[in-house]
């Protein structure tokens with residue numbers, strides 16, 4: 372198979388997302404081929420041995436690698452500016468592998484407390500079961516990260532912007548603290564998108580995605596990605612993935628490869644729509660709180676300007692009157708659908724306190740900024756005027 376000569380980092384992201392990583396078979400197909408195969412046959416016993424010894428380049432078995440999955444990994448690595456990338460079956464498989472693989476019993480992990488519910492589960496409940504202690508800190512407080520470090524601290528984990536509150540953490544500052552302490556920093560970059568935030572360039576060691584979100588972007592496939600240096604990925608992470616088995620389906624990888632071609636177009640349009648919707652929401656005087664990355668009044672606008680190059684496709688806002696008022700509003704929406712997914716072409720809305728963050732006590736939710744009136748709105752590719760009309764009738768109804 373021939374590889375497209377697109378390793379050059381001088382190419383623009385839009386170009387890399389169309390061409391990078393493409394492997395062409397002897398048939399010279401235009402579009403990336405879907406290799407829906409569990410494994411590969413060898414020409415000889417010697418070749419099989421060579422594949423297992425890594426002395427013969429090529430594919431072996433789908434749990435380890437697959438040509439279509441490899442194309443997705445190489446395209447994403449080129450886009451992100453990472454030395455290596457590994458794909459996983461879901462975003463949570465990526466988060467779990469990135470956090471679990473580098474640690475051992477007796478190690479300590481520090482994470483920001485404002486996290487997606489499942490990410491917080493992995494840090495708070497899962498790690499301690501295997502003898503890895505964890506500490507949650509206010510991620511916006513740099514002194515708290517510093518104070519939490521112990522001699523056995525091995526890894527930091529954060530999301531920025533956080534799900535669902537859009538709280539922002541200064542990634543470069545936390546990365547500097549991590550570096551000084553010899554700690555691995557893992558950043559979940561789902562809310563920022565790979566188009567608008569580059570955690571590796573800001574000093575993070577690993578970046579993880581739920582590819583289910585903007586990368587698929589059209590509500591079809593689950594997937595996850597882990598990106599970072601060859602040294603980190605090819606050591607513990609690759610071994611963890613190969614031996615425990617959360618491989619991405621080649622079919623899902625193929626869907627995502629095609630999705631990457633349109634990623635910048637989709638995200639820019641969704642972010643533009645979100646900007647119009649957020650402005651309209653902010654102008655209403657009846658909403659106690661509207662959070663949007665791109666709002667010049669965002670309390671962390673100065674950090675955002677330093678580390679992000681575009682706005683979010685998400686808006687978090689508070690409906691006055693708590694859960695009952697939030698439910699009345701959600702149930703009146705006609706175009707915007709109630710769903711816990713995000714980053715989709717369809718605009719989706721969710722009440723985090725009773726869904727994604729349901730398992731936490733009201734006190735823990737409050738510490739994460741998740742109140743009973745809070746809703747999280749993911750803006751899609753519809754016309755912004757139609758979204759605003761739907762929100763207006765639901766808020767005024």
Ligand SMILES: Cc1ncc(COP(=O)(O)O)c(C=O)c1O
Nearest residue numbers: 461462463487534561581583594
């Ligand atoms: C910030 C964040 N990380 C990880 C995940 C998990 O992704 P997946 O649902 O693909 O496992 C999500 C899902 O909503 C998320 O919002």
